[in-house]
Amino acid sequence: MARTASLSGFPEWLPQERLVELHVLDTLRRVFELHGFSSIETRAVETVGQLLRKGEIDKEVYGLSRLQEDEEEARAAKGDHHALALHFDLTVPFARYVVENAGYLSFPFRRYQIQKVWRGERPQEGRAREFTQADIDVVGDGELPFRYDVEIALVIAEALSALPIPDFRLRINNRKLAEGFYRGIGLDDTAGVLRSIDKLEKIGAEKVAELLKSELGASDEQARLALSLATIRTEDTSFVDQVRALGVSHELLEEGLSELEQVIEAAVQRAPGKVLADLSIARGLDYYTGTVVETVLVGHDQLGSICSGGRYDALARKGNRTFPGVGLSIGVTRLVSRILSQELAAASRSVPTAVLVALNNDDSWTGAQDVAAQLRARGIATEVAAKAEKFGKQIKFADRRGIPFVWFTDDDGKHQVKDIRSGEQTDADPASWSPPAEDLNVRITTA
Amino acid sequence: MARTASLSGFPEWLPQERLVELHVLDTLRRVFELHGFSSIETRAVETVGQLLRKGEIDKEVYGLSRLQEDEEEARAAKGDHHALALHFDLTVPFARYVVENAGYLSFPFRRYQIQKVWRGERPQEGRAREFTQADIDVVGDGELPFRYDVEIALVIAEALSALPIPDFRLRINNRKLAEGFYRGIGLDDTAGVLRSIDKLEKIGAEKVAELLKSELGASDEQARLALSLATIRTEDTSFVDQVRALGVSHELLEEGLSELEQVIEAAVQRAPGKVLADLSIARGLDYYTGTVVETVLVGHDQLGSICSGGRYDALARKGNRTFPGVGLSIGVTRLVSRILSQELAAASRSVPTAVLVALNNDDSWTGAQDVAAQLRARGIATEVAAKAEKFGKQIKFADRRGIPFVWFTDDDGKHQVKDIRSGEQTDADPASWSPPAEDLNVRITTA
Structure with missing residues (x-):
């Protein structure tokens, strides 16, 4: 494709390219609906207050203001939690939607949501400012059986298998496993450890060890053990024995091992070759509490994760009520860009007309x-x-x-x-x- | 529906309501593709300069700015033509897309485009701040046979007939007819006359006559003739004789009469009962140059037009090259809101699961x-x-x-x-x- 977007980070497709994207979107929709997921859309805008709900936005957010507004209005809007901004993912809006409509939904609520999102980041290959995500989530009222973690992974594996893309691997970890392990070796700032481990692929083991020691006060042995855990990667449930061989014990670790074992066991059987237990997966700043997933296209590691997500103990709260959820999000634009730029698939003709x-x-x-x-x-x-x-x-x-x-x-x-x-x-x-x-x-x- | 949107003007649907919307969107897509229209999407944002291209924006536009930007950046962006804003329709973006991609498209280019648009207007029934439009246009390179005006009207009549909505009427007029007539009676500020005539339904004939006299210097006779033209409304081509009976002659009037006659003649045959020649239709500030269309749901006049558009001699320009176009835009959210609020249709169940x-x-x-x-x-x-x-x-x-x-x-x-x-x-x-x-x-x- 010789064309470049006229506005950097805002890709647009030619009609024959759009046919490839439509095929991807139609395929995802078909698989999601066959598994009983309902379609919803949320508005493109949220209040700034809603987006700040989790205390911190590490994404570059686009705020909105009417072009015709005067300076006073503009000043008042600045920093106003009621001011409007474009959503940067589909999880925050979905959480709000669940709280607002809880009385009209029946739980566990299964939904898919395919929409554009916006992030004002510096554009680069695989990272646009406007892009389409396709999310599936199951959310419960008060409780949500762990089995949905298994199911979500299998649905996504089926959906990705139906797309005209190279082979892929879901790399799955579990926050309980990681946090339990860190606590078991005496590192209690588990969020800090996760943030450091998240940099493993970028900066390498040595530098992560330094970070763990300098920033979190870890001993050589603690750093060694944390890194040993992060290097475990198996295509079956043998990761359990490898973790046990590190000789660490903690209640939370046991829970996490059992959960991850269930996911991998089912995946080996129902989606053979598509799933890895990968104990390096941390998902940085995101607020997951159990299963965490990233997905790579085999041979396209530089592209980054094409599908990520996991389990939240409380996707949303309403008074005393909590809504636990588990979900995954496919980066549709990232996938379609790669399909088109590498000509992995093409439309048989450029118009619908026969x-x-x-x-x-x-x-x-x-x-x-x-x-x-x-x-x-x-x-x-x-x-x-x-x-x-x-x-x-x-x-x-x-x-x-x-x-x-x-x-x-x-x-x-x-x-x-x-x-x-x-x-x-x-x-x-x-x-x-x-x-x-x-x-x-x-x-x-x-x- | 007892629910109201949590943000005024930004409607969101429950899963069972979304199924109705999906049905509407799927139906439109199917009809458009059966008629050989290609799908495209354009980015949600345009530069302010692009939106101002026609010299004036009469819509309330939402500008974008990064929340993290500092005051200096914000001041620089104010009034900057490169600043970003959300599109307020799909015509302006489509015109830009055609110019940018002219070398990759084959003309006449037929496209449909179903996307959200944003306008910061005061929300009211039938008017939202975020809403979905479904547009079809045919655009030519240099020339575009008039027959496409006929075809576009027939495709839209077929598409609307396939929706779960009340009976509708396409009210069609022709700018050449109106402008030729006004010139023929000596009123040369045809844009001014059109703007006044556009207010006919809102303020009545008497006040429009006053406007014509006070603002455009029309004589009693000129005002009477202009209003006589605007009251002509026929279900067949008999409007031609009614116009001729007013005794006005002008070359442009003849051209417009012949064009409108062709549209109505084909519509009477192929979409009987769905189309009116309505010589009051003016389409206010929009820059149409021939056929103009508005559409009402029978018995829902207060809802306003659910589908509007027409012919542009130059939808877009690129150097010496002009791209004439003809197209119509369906207000999907307006239709779906009405279907849901009046329970005109419903999903047989609320989940895809059987x-x-x-x-x-x-x-x-x-x-x-x-x-x-x-x-x-x-x-x-x-x-x-x-x-x-x-x-x-x-x-x-x-x-x-x-x-x-x-x-x-x-x-x-x-x-x-x-x-x-x-x-x-x-x-x-x-x-x-x-x-x-x-x-x-x-x-x-x-x-």
């Missing part, structure tokens, strides 16, 4: 519309030529737009259809003719 | 997943219970969520499925059982 009905003469437009209506009634996307140019020109028009078939009706009402790729022209009845199945709709083919 | 697979005991989860996978492979949306509660509780769970069928597998592997509405329970094979066709997917039924 048939162009040609015009014999200018008076034949009405008759041509009748033919088109008959074809459309049977699901065949059809255009009618706007001008009665020479047939050669009308065929060229179809060719230029990527329409495979041209329909002709002569003055005696005899119908013929031409496959302009092969040149083959045959008699046809508008009430019954159909294109070959592979030409009926646009298909997405992988390279 | 079947809940119950658990016999905690160990049966894996087997239950196998059953679910078999059903999903045949397109049946299926959930698996998360806990092996008593069957009565699991049935209640399905009932509460609106799931019609519950699947049971006993310890001997015998399968049964229960329709929890009728209570009927029958033997079933997960490899072949299907629900009745009407229960397979959520249906939208009209009241």
